[in-house]
Every structure is written in C-alpha cells, then in structure tokens.
Amino acid sequence: MPIYEYQANHLQKACAHCREPFEVLQKIRDTPLTTCPACKAPIHKLISAPRVxxxxxxxxxxxxxxxxxxxxxxxxxxxxxxx
Ligand SMILES: [Zn+2]
Structure with a gap:
C-alpha cells in the first residue's frame, strides 16, 4: 500500500498534526484526503518519491x-x- 504525504495548505491555520508533513497509508483507489483528520484544515498531497x-x-x-x-x-x- 502506498504511503502519501500531506501537509496543510495554510501553515498559520494548521494544527500540530498537519503543520509538518504527515504520512497516510492509503489504497490506490482511496480518494485523496483534502482535510486534516485532526483539525479539518485544508491539506494537499505532497509529491514524494516512492518508498519501495x-x-x-x-x-x-x-x-x-x-x-x-x-x-x-x-x-x-x-x-x-x-x-
Ligand atoms: Zn490539522
């Protein structure tokens, strides 16, 4: 299962969870997250190199x-x- 990295769109409004890039394990078919699971602030997916x-x-x-x-x-x- 691929690991995706997300980070808050607006770091000023971000919580401790999404202020720094955080990793989410998702299935390929899962829809990408758009909000932080902790504070519901808008987040975006970071482009990162595959881990495997x-x-x-x-x-x-x-x-x-x-x-x-x-x-x-x-x-x-x-x-x-x-x-
Ligand atoms: Zn957050």
Whole structure:
C-alpha cells in the first residue's frame, strides 16, 4: 500500500498534526484526503518519491546524497570518478 504525504495548505491555520508533513497509508483507489483528520484544515498531497522499489537512477541519487562516489571502470585498472 502506498504511503502519501500531506501537509496543510495554510501553515498559520494548521494544527500540530498537519503543520509538518504527515504520512497516510492509503489504497490506490482511496480518494485523496483534502482535510486534516485532526483539525479539518485544508491539506494537499505532497509529491514524494516512492518508498519501495526504485530505479537505478534513484539509487545513484541516494548514494550520491549519502556521500558515496561511483567509479566507472575505464579499461585496465583505470577508473573514472563520476561524481
Ligand atoms: Zn490539522
């Protein structure tokens, strides 16, 4: 089941629950939430990366963000630093 992130439209009017992005576990067919379950303030869905699976490029991004370097082999005993 995918996890969706929501946050209040108007942070000034938001409660402690929806002021920060919060995660909601929903079925694909469930209608998206439009109001905070705690204070009924209008909320919107955040675009976030899927938590499961992921392509190689996502992996590269995460590795890069984590400070890893990727080495591409360029022939015999020769490596090129890609980032
Ligand atoms: Zn709220």
């Amino acid at each position: 699976g992921g392509s190689q490029s996502n992996f590269d991004d995460r590795a890069k963000a984590a400070g890893f370097h990727k080495l591409q082999k360029r022939g015999k005993g020769e490596y090129e630093k890609q980032y």
